[in-house]
Amino acid sequence: MIFMKKNMxxxxxxxxxxxxxxxxSSWANEDKLAQSAAAYEEAxxxxxxxxxxxxxxxLRNAIKxxxxxxxxxxxxxxxxxxxxxxxxxxxxxxxxxxxxxxxxLYAELMATAYFRQSRYEELLxxxxxxxxxxxxxxxxxxWRGKAYLGLRNYASAEHAFESALALTPTLAEAHVQxxxxxxxxxxxxxxxxALKTAQSYNMTGAEYLYLWGELYRQRHQFDQAxxxxxxxxxxxPDHLMALVTKAGLLLDTGSIGQAESLIAALRKKYPSxxxxxxxxxxxxxxxxxxxxxxxxxxxTGKILDSETLTxxxxxxxxxxxxxxxxxxxxxxxxxxNALDLYLNIAPHNNEVRRILASAQLKHGMPRDALKTLRDxxxxxxxxxxxxxxxxxxFMELGRYEEAAETYEFxxxxxxxxxxxxxELALAKFSTGVRGEAIRKLEELSHGxxxxxxxxxxxxxxxxxNQEFSKAIEYTATLKETYPKVPLLYNIxxxxxxxxxxxxxxxxxxxKAIALAPRYTPAMFNLASLDHKQGRLxxxxxxxxxxxxxxxxxxxxxxxxxxxAQAEHDLNNAVxxxxxxxxxxxxxxxxxxxxxxHLKTNNLTAATTVIDALxxxxxxxxxxxxxxxxxxxxxxDVNRARSLYRQISSRAVNSPxxxxxxxxxxxxxxxxxxxxxxRDTLQLAxxxxxxxxxxxxxxxxxxxxxxxxxxxxxxxxxxxxxAPDHPVGYSMASDIMMIQNNHQQALTYLQRGLQxxxxxxxxxxxxxxxxxxxxxxxxxxxYLADWETQHRTQNTSVLQALGAAYTRNGxxxxxxxxxxxxxxNDPQNPVxxxxxxxxxxxxxxxxxxxYAQMAYTRAPDNPAVMDTLGWILIxxxxxxxxxxxxxxxxxxxxxxxxxxxxxxxxxxxxxxRAEAIExxxxxLALTQQLDADNEASRLxxxxxxx
Numbered sequence: 001m002i003f004m005k006k007n008m009x010x011x012x013x014x015x016x017x018x019x020x021x022x023x024x025s026s027w028a029n030e031d032k033l034a035q036s037a038a039a040y041e042e043a044x045x046x047x048x049x050x051x052x053x054x055x056x057x058x059l060r061n062a063i064k065x066x067x068x069x070x071x072x073x074x075x076x077x078x079x080x081x082x083x084x085x086x087x088x089x090x091x092x093x094x095x096x097x098x099x100x101x102x103x104x105l106y107a108e109l110m111a112t113a114y115f116r117q118s119r120y121e122e123l124l125x126x127x128x129x130x131x132x133x134x135x136x137x138x139x140x141x142x143w144r145g146k147a148y149l150g151l152r153n154y155a156s157a158e159h160a161f162e163s164a165l166a167l168t169p170t171l172a173e174a175h176v177q178x179x180x181x182x183x184x185x186x187x188x189x190x191x192x193x194a195l196k197t198a199q200s201y202n203m204t205g206a207e208y209l210y211l212w213g214e215l216y217r218q219r220h221q222f223d224q225a226x227x228x229x230x231x232x233x234x235x236x237p238d239h240l241m242a243l244v245t246k247a248g249l250l251l252d253t254g255s256i257g258q259a260e261s262l263i264a265a266l267r268k269k270y271p272s273x274x275x276x277x278x279x280x281x282x283x284x285x286x287x288x289x290x291x292x293x294x295x296x297x298x299x300t301g302k303i304l305d306s307e308t309l310t311x312x313x314x315x316x317x318x319x320x321x322x323x324x325x326x327x328x329x330x331x332x333x334x335x336x337n338a339l340d341l342y343l344n345i346a347p348h349n350n351e352v353r354r355i356l357a358s359a360q361l362k363h364g365m366p367r368d369a370l371k372t373l374r375d376x377x378x379x380x381x382x383x384x385x386x387x388x389x390x391x392x393x394f395m396e397l398g399r400y401e402e403a404a405e406t407y408e409f410x411x412x413x414x415x416x417x418x419x420x421x422x423e424l425a426l427a428k429f430s431t432g433v434r435g436e437a438i439r440k441l442e443e444l445s446h447g448x449x450x451x452x453x454x455x456x457x458x459x460x461x462x463x464x465n466q467e468f469s470k471a472i473e474y475t476a477t478l479k480e481t482y483p484k485v486p487l488l489y490n491i492x493x494x495x496x497x498x499x500x501x502x503x504x505x506x507x508x509x510x511k512a513i514a515l516a517p518r519y520t521p522a523m524f525n526l527a528s529l530d531h532k533q534g535r536l537x538x539x540x541x542x543x544x545x546x547x548x549x550x551x552x553x554x555x556x557x558x559x560x561x562x563x564a565q566a567e568h569d570l571n572n573a574v575x576x577x578x579x580x581x582x583x584x585x586x587x588x589x590x591x592x593x594x595x596x597h598l599k600t601n602n603l604t605a606a607t608t609v610i611d612a613l614x615x616x617x618x619x620x621x622x623x624x625x626x627x628x629x630x631x632x633x634x635x636d637v638n639r640a641r642s643l644y645r646q647i648s649s650r651a652v653n654s655p656x657x658x659x660x661x662x663x664x665x666x667x668x669x670x671x672x673x674x675x676x677x678r679d680t681l682q683l684a685x686x687x688x689x690x691x692x693x694x695x696x697x698x699x700x701x702x703x704x705x706x707x708x709x710x711x712x713x714x715x716x717x718x719x720x721x722a723p724d725h726p727v728g729y730s731m732a733s734d735i736m737m738i739q740n741n742h743q744q745a746l747t748y749l750q751r752g753l754q755x756x757x758x759x760x761x762x763x764x765x766x767x768x769x770x771x772x773x774x775x776x777x778x779x780x781x782y783l784a785d786w787e788t789q790h791r792t793q794n795t796s797v798l799q800a801l802g803a804a805y806t807r808n809g810x811x812x813x814x815x816x817x818x819x820x821x822x823x824n825d826p827q828n829p830v831x832x833x834x835x836x837x838x839x840x841x842x843x844x845x846x847x848x849x850y851a852q853m854a855y856t857r858a859p860d861n862p863a864v865m866d867t868l869g870w871i872l873i874x875x876x877x878x879x880x881x882x883x884x885x886x887x888x889x890x891x892x893x894x895x896x897x898x899x900x901x902x903x904x905x906x907x908x909x910x911x912r913a914e915a916i917e918x919x920x921x922x923l924a925l926t927q928q929l930d931a932d933n934e935a936s937r938l939x940x941x942x943x944x945x
Contacts, residue, residue: 217249
C-alpha cells in the first residue's frame with residue numbers, strides 16, 4: 001500500500017484558506033486573535049526550518065488563543081501526519097467535525113489519518129461516496145478503494161478505483177492502485193496495463209516503480225524486476241521492501257556476493273526487522289552454513305513472537321514469511337494460521353498453498369490439506385508440486401487408488417523422476433498390487449549409483465509385507481555397498497525386532513547412532529527397545545537426547561510421558577504430554593492427558609483439556625464420551641445424559657455400531673438413566689437381534705432395577721441362546737447370590753461347567769461362593785484341583801490361587817505361582833512386590849532384590865514402599881527403612897498392615913509417641929479400634945505400659 005512521505009505537506013488553495021481564516025466566535029477578542037495569528041506565523045517559520053515538534057507547540061497555542069482557527073487545525077493535522085502520529089491528526093480533525101466545519105476542507109487529511117491506522121471501516125463510514133466537488137470526490141473515492149483493499153474486499157475496491165477514474169480519468173494514482181489489486185489477485189497482464197496507463201499520465205514515485213518490480217517478479221523475470229527495484233531505490237533510498245525483495249532475488253538468482261553485502265547493510269540498519277532476519281537465514285542456508293542458518297531461524301522466530309499475527313494481517317509478504325518461518329521451526333499450527341491469512345489476501349499463490357498443505361499434513365490434518373490442494377489446482381490444474389503433495393495426501397487418507405492415479409499421471413509427465421516412480425510403487429503396493437510394486441523398486445535400485453533411495457524404500461516394503469528375513473538379507477547386501485548409511489541399520493533393526501531378535505536389533509541401532517550421533521530415529525527406536533526391556537533409565541536418557549536435538553519431537557515427549565506414568569511420576573507424565581501437545585493434535589494423547597489430570601485430582605485441568613478437544617472434534621464419539629464423563633464429575637448429570645443420548649444416536653452410523661451402543665448403555669446404567677440405556681440397547685437389537693452382549697447388558701439393567709425375575713428370564717434366555725458360553729450361567733448365579741440363594745447359584749455354575757468344563761470365569765465364581773459358605777481351605781482345594789485338572793494357566797485363576805495360598809500361609813506355593821506369572825510379565829511391580837513379601841516370609845535372601853526391583857518400577861506405590869521398608873527394618877537398616885514406611889503410611893493411612901510395620905519401626909527407633917499416634921489414626925480410619933488384629937494388639941500393649 002502507498003504511504004505518504006513524512007515530509008509531505010498538503011497544499012490547499014490560499015484563497016480557500018484565507019477565506020476561512022477564522023470563524024470568529026462571539027467571545028473571541030481582538031487581542032487573542034492577534035496572539036493566535038502570531039503563533040500561527042511562528043509555526044510556519046518552524047515548519048520551514050523542519051522543526052516539526054516545535055511547530056506543533058505553536059499550532060496548539062494558535063488554537064488555544066482562537067479555538068475556531070481553521071488554518072491552525074489543518075496545519076496541525078498535517079504536521080502530526082508528518083510526525084507519523086495519525087491518531088493525533090485524527091483527534092485534531094475530529095474537533096473540526098464537532099464544529100460542523102465543511103468536511104471537504106479536510107477530507108483527504110482525515111482519510112490519511114484513518115488509513116495510516118488501518119481503520120478502514122471508519123474511513124468508509126466517515127468519508128462520503130458522493131456529494132463533493134468532482135476533483136475531491138475522485139480523490140476520496142480513491143481513498144475508499146484503498147480502504148476496501150485493506151479489508152480485502154476486492155470487488156468493492158475495484159468498483160471504487162473505477163469510479164474514481166470515471167470522475168477523473170487522468171487520476172494516475174487510481175491506475176496504480178488498480179495495478180496493485182491486479183497483482184494481489186495474480187492478474188499480471190491487467191496489472192501491466194494499469195501501470196502503463198499511469199505512466200501515460202506521467203506517474204512517477206517509488207511506489208509506482210516498486211509495483212513494476214513486483215510485476216516482473218511475479219512473472220519470474222528477475223533481471224527486469226531487480227532493475228525496477230534499483231529505480232525504486234533511486235527515488236527512495238530507504239524503501240525497505242525494494243531493498244528486501246532485491247536481496248531475495250539476488251539470492252534466488254545465485255548472486256550470493258551481492259546479496260550478502262546488501263543483507264549485511266540491512267542487518268546493520270534494521271537489526272530486528274522480520275524480513276531482514278529471514279533473508280539472513282536464507283543466505284546462510286544457501287552458503288551451506290546449517291548451524292548458522294538454524295540459529296538465524298530461531299532468532300527470526302523470536303522476532304515473530306514479539307508481535308501477533310493481527311499486527312500484520314493485511315501484509316501478505318510478511319504473512320508469507322511468517323508461515324515459512326513457523327513451518328521450518330516445526331510450529332505447524334502457527335504456520336497454518338499465518339498462511340491461511342495470506343491466502344485470504346492472495347488466494348492464487350500456489351507456492352504458499354503448497355507450504356500450507358505440507359504444514360497441515362505434518363500437523364495431522366490431511367483432510368484440510370486435501371481442500372487446500374484442490375483449491376490450488378482450481379487455479380492451476382497441472383501444478384506438479386501440488387499434485388505430488390496431493391498424492392501424499394491421498395496416501396495419508398488411505399485413498400490409495402486415487403494416490404496411484406495421481407502418481408501415475410506425474411510419472412508419465414516426468415518419466416525420468418525416480419522419486420515419483422518410487423511413490424507410484426508405494427501407492428500400488430498399498431492398493432494390493434504388491435508384486436508389481438516390489439519389481440519396480442528392484443528395477444529402480446538395481447545397478448544404479450543413485451538407486452539407494454529406491455533400495456531403502458524396497459527394504460521398508462519387505463518389512464511392510466512381513467518378509468522380515470528377506471529384509472535382513474537385503475539390507476545386509478546393501479550395507480556392503482553403503483556401509484555408512486545409518487538408515488540401513490535402522491531398517492535392519494526393525495526387521496530383527498519383528499523376528500524377536502532384540503539384541504541384533506540393538507546392535508544395529510547402536511551402529512546407526514555411531515555413524516550419525518544426531519540420528520534421532522535410531523535413538524528413538526533404541527529407547528523404545530530399552531523401555532520394552534525395562535531399562536527405563538537408559539530409555540529416558542536417549543529420549544531426552546532426542547528432544548535436545550529436536551525440540552519439537554512430540555513422539556519422544558509422548559514416550560517420556562508414558563515412562564513417567566509407568567513410574568507413577570504423574571506430574572512429569574503431565575508435563576511431557578502437555579509439551580508434546582503444544583503443536584500436535586492427537587485425540588488419543590489429549591484424552592490420556594485429561595485422564596492424567598484426573599489421576600492427580602486436577603478436575604479443572606482435565607475439564608480444560610476436554611472442552612478444547614470437544615471444540616475441535618465435536619463429532620468424535622470418544623471425545624463426546626469424555627465430555628459426558630467430565631459433566632458427571634461436575635455433577636451435571638442432565639448434560640451427561642443428553643451427551644450419551646447424542647452419542648447413541650450417532651453410533652448407528654459408526655463403523656463400530658455395537659461397540660458404541662453397548663458402551664453407552666453401560667455409561668447410562670452407571671448414572672441410573674435406565675430408560676435411556678434400554679433405548680440404546682433397543683437400537684443394538686435392531687442392528688443385531690441375537691447379539692449376546694446386548695442381551696447381557698439388558699439383564700444387567702434388570703438387576704440394577706431390582707427386576708430379578710426379568711433378569712433371571714434374560715439369563716435363562718442367554719443360556720438357551722448360547723449354551724456353551726459362560727455368560728448366561730454367570731449372570732443367573734449372580735442373581736441368585738443377590739438373593740442369598742447360594743445353593744441355586746452353585747447349581748447354575750455347575751450346569752455351565754458341564755457345558756464348558758474349562759471356563760475359568762465359572763470356576764472362579766464357584767471358588768468365591770464356596771469360600772463364603774464353607775471357608776478358605778475347601779475353596780482353595782476346589783480351585784487348585786480344578787486348575788490341576790484343566791491346566792488353563794488363566795491369569796485370573798492363578799492370581800486367585802496365589803492370594804489364597806498366601807492367606808493360608810502356604811508361602812512356597814504362593815511364590816511358585818507368582819514366579820510363573822512374573823515370567824509372562826517381568827516388569828509388573830505388583831508381582832515383584834508379592835514375590836519379595838513371600839520370600840521374606842520364607843527367609844529367601846532374594847527378598848530385598850525383588851523388593852528393590854518393584855520399588856524401581858513403582859516408587860510411589862505404598863504397598864511397594866511398605867515391603868521394601870519392612871525388609872530393611874528386619875535387616876537393621878533403620879533410617880532408610882523407617883523413611884519408606886513413614887512415606888507408605890502417609891499415602892495409605894487406612895492400611896493397618898502398613899501402620900503396624902511403621903509403628904514397630906518407630907518403637908525400635910525410640911519414637912513411642914509417634915507409634916501410638918500412627919496406630920490410633922489408622923484404627924480410627926478403619927473403625928477397628930476394638931478389633932482383634934496386629935495393629936490394635938500393638939496399640940493396647942503400648943497404652944498399658
